[in-house]
Amino acid sequence: MLRIAISQDIQILKDFENQLVNSGIDIDFHDNSKQLLFSRDFPAEIRYLNKNHLFFSLTNGMQDLAIVHEHFLTDQRKEYERIYSFDSTKTNLSVFVPSNMRYKDVFSFSNKRIATNVPDLVRAYFKEKRLRGINIIADDNPQSAVDVGIADCFVELLYNVDSKRYQPAETVLESSLALIVSPKISPEKRHVFVDELVLRLDAVQSARHQIKVEIFCDSKNKSRLISELVKIDENILVITTYNQKKIVIQATMDEKQLWDIKHYLKELQAEKIIAYDILKKIV
Secondary structure, three states: OEEEEEEOOOOOOHHHHHHHHHOOOOOOOOOOOOOEEEOOOOOEEEEEEOHHHHHHHHHOOOOOEEEEEHHHHHHOOOOOEEEEEEEEEEEEEEEEEEOOOOOOOHHHHOOOEEEEOOHHHHHHHHHHOOOOOOEEEEOOOHHHHHHOOOOOEEEEEHHHOOOOOEEEEEEEEEEEEEEEEOOOOOHHHHHHHHHHHHHHHHHHHHHOOEEEEEEEEEHHHHHHHHHHHOOOOOOOEEEEOOOOOEEEEEEEEEHHHHHHHHHHHHHOOOOEEEEEEOOOOOO
16 A cells, blocks of 8 residues: 655645546545545555655655655755646745735845745845845744735745735745655555656546547548548547448547637537547556
8 A cells, every 4th residue: 555645734736636536546636634544545644744744754655655745845955856746736936026016126125034945045146136234034834924014025825825915025936736655665556656657647637627529421522521520639639421322430538629620620520529528648
């Protein structure tokens, strides 16, 4: 069984939750009453940990895998092997200022107190900007540090911030959730469980925004329809009905591509177009 730690600071976004559930990590991500959760469709146990405990337990082999924000890895002095990035969770890590604060450029932060849970990363950012006189305050809840007057500004992920009271002023970097592996995981467990999990995650990610399309039409328009559709999907499937007069063409494409060619398909007298969501695409 895989032991997977999830950072407690993670906001469980719908796309991220769906990807894990469709990959077999089927747990109630919003059940905060239990410290240890067991997946129903994959041999894995899930434990929520604060980032310090998470990195400690991963380093010492107490956890096999961990899901954390990539910017925490940048802030760590120890390298961890990233085996998967959750593209759907990509967002900006930014410096936020109160909505009523006058902000001109990065030099507006001179002599300001800036709260952050990744102090080394933020120091490096302002050093690169050649900005001095900044007081970096390490705090696990940066926005609250400003709320109570400990800091003037704070660094946080875009979707974690109250946009009515604070506005992003500078983007430090782009961050997404990453799956990292313990250096002490056994080769057998990695081969049997981790490789299978990554395969499933890839299959769900590959299917994102893709649809399966069935186009019903007269067989006399077969050649013209196929010549158009193979530009999108080389592996189209053509099914002929029992009386040989009608055909059904199956193709896989992005949803936007369907809207782009819809009118052309109708011009070729496509009688009916049916689109299906794709949950997984194993390549």
